[in-house]
Each structure stands twice: as C-alpha cells, then as structure tokens.
Amino acid sequence: MIRGIRGAITVSADEEKLVVDAAERLLSEMINKNNINPEEVSSVFISVTPDISSAFPAKAVRRFEGWDYVPVMCxxxxxxxxxxxxxxRIMAHTESSAAQKDIRHVYLEKAVQLRPDLLESN
Incomplete structure (x- = not known):
C-alpha cells in the first residue's frame, strides 16, 4: 500500500542555506521515524509558502544516500x-505495510501548530 507521510518545518528567514538545511532536517526526521527506504518511495512533493524563493528545498533530498533516483517536485x-x-512542507509517498494511524508525521519549529493533534508526547 502507498502511504503519504507528511512533514513541515519553518525557517527564520528566506536564505538558501536555511531553507535547504531545514528541508534536510525535516526529511531526516521523517525517514528515521518511519523507517523509509528510498527504494520504496514513489515520489516526494515539497512545497514552500510564497515568502520562500531563495532555493529549491528539493536539493536536500539529494544529500541522502540512495535517494538519487527518487522523483522530487517543488x-x-x-x-x-x-x-x-x-x-x-514535505509529502513523501512510500510503500508501507503500516496502518494509516501508525504513520508518524513530523512537524518541527513553528510548524508544530499546524497539527498539534499529531504531536508525539515523548
């Protein structure tokens, strides 16, 4: 079954390094919390709010080993x-046998306010 795994993070300013590094941090958390294998990823959509135009956050995906051929769109x-x-925001579409309720979506920085109902209580 294909599952969508969501995540979001905010940056303090529209600067290339901040945007790409934040996307890398977010994707890393999504990968770790959901044991994502790049061979099982169908696609990754990355969106930014209109106040971000300094960089393509998809550049961060290529920093991960094995993600070279994953289709990515900003x-x-x-x-x-x-x-x-x-x-x-990132939406990764991946093969998973996990139930919908067991997918661990990731919200970091000010983005935690987007889905407080999905925050983990660790």
Missing part, C-alpha cells in the same frame, strides 16, 4: 493570508 503553496509564514 511547488509553491497557495497564498492564504492566514498561512504560517516561511514554511516548508
């Missing part, structure tokens, strides 16, 4: 006035 979020600013 896009811009719709400009909703009340949206969380300076936010990078």
């Amino acid at each position: 896009m811009q979020e719709i400009p909703v006035k009340t949206a969380l600013p300076l936010c990078v």
Whole structure:
C-alpha cells in the first residue's frame, strides 16, 4: 500500500542555506521515524509558502544516500493570508505495510501548530 507521510518545518528567514538545511532536517526526521527506504518511495512533493524563493528545498533530498533516483517536485503553496509564514512542507509517498494511524508525521519549529493533534508526547 502507498502511504503519504507528511512533514513541515519553518525557517527564520528566506536564505538558501536555511531553507535547504531545514528541508534536510525535516526529511531526516521523517525517514528515521518511519523507517523509509528510498527504494520504496514513489515520489516526494515539497512545497514552500510564497515568502520562500531563495532555493529549491528539493536539493536536500539529494544529500541522502540512495535517494538519487527518487522523483522530487517543488511547488509553491497557495497564498492564504492566514498561512504560517516561511514554511516548508514535505509529502513523501512510500510503500508501507503500516496502518494509516501508525504513520508518524513530523512537524518541527513553528510548524508544530499546524497539527498539534499529531504531536508525539515523548
């Protein structure tokens, strides 16, 4: 079964290094919490809010060993006035036998406010 694994993180400013490093940190957490194997990933969509234009956060995906051939696409979020600013979101589509309720979505920095219902109580 293909499962979607979501994540989001905010950056403090629209600077290339901050954006790409944040995407790397977010994807790393998603991989670790869900035991993602790149051979089982169908695609990765990465979106940014309209206030981010300094970099393609997909550059971070290529920093991971074995992810060279994973299809990745960057896009811009719709400009909703009340949206969380300076936010990078990732949606990874991967083969998984885990139940939908057992997928561990990841929200970091100010993005924790997007889905407080999914936060882990560790």
